[in-house]
Amino acid sequence: MQNQLCCQQCHFSQLCLPYSFELKEIEKLDDIIVRKNPYHRRQRLFEAGQPLHSLYAVRSGSFKSFILSEDGQEQITAFHLPGDVIGFDAIHNKTHPSFAEALETSMVCELPYSSLDELGEMFPKLRQQLSRTMSGMLCQNQEALMVLNKYTANERLSHFLASLGHRFGDRGFSPTSFRLSMTRSEIGNYLGLSIETVSRILTQLQKDGKISVEGKLINLLVPTLAD
Structure with a gap:
């Protein structure tokens, strides 16, 4: 029903x-x-x-x-x-x-x-x-192209996580604590990175104290991941 x-x-x-x-x-x-x-x-x-x-x-x-x-x-x-x-x-x-x-x-x-x-x-x-x-979607697509063409692998993933946080915040959810519905392989596919690179960067970001990872739950621990 x-x-x-x-x-x-x-x-x-x-x-x-x-x-x-x-x-x-x-x-x-x-x-x-x-x-x-x-x-x-x-x-x-x-x-x-x-x-x-x-x-x-x-x-x-x-x-x-x-x-x-x-x-x-x-x-x-x-x-x-x-x-x-x-x-x-x-x-x-x-x-x-x-x-x-x-x-x-x-x-x-x-x-x-x-x-x-x-x-x-x-x-x-x-x-x-x-x-x-539609205009907003075009802007998002242009930003995504810039990220892929200009950013390093670390910057791509950091930007992706920060952007997700902003999007969740716009929807009334926590902008710093959210669950990833996409797999690491899907994130890598979107960002032009291998799954191994995505896993390595997530591990490094966690070691640097910028994020914490609990399964699919991501906690952003600093205002700007690229700092």
């Missing part, structure tokens, strides 16, 4: 919706949203090549986006947390260029794109919010 939580009750609605959204606009949006049953680890929202039908707002849990090379090698392009919207990269060609897969048991709100586009015509603030969200 689907959970009937509405946008007004959702803790992460401020990340998906404008603060100034009016009640009637939220109710209209609620009418088109499909609140899906849980997705379990490795279950996919969509696959590359599928036509765009919906965007997906993460309610709980986390997902990864990835593409496949010609020889079938996976390259992770993003990690998605509660409040993130997945699927924007399909709008241009109306076809998903990437895969989206659950990292853990997760829930999403499905927003049928055709209905969402019609609502955008009716409610300009919704269209503005979608544009703002």
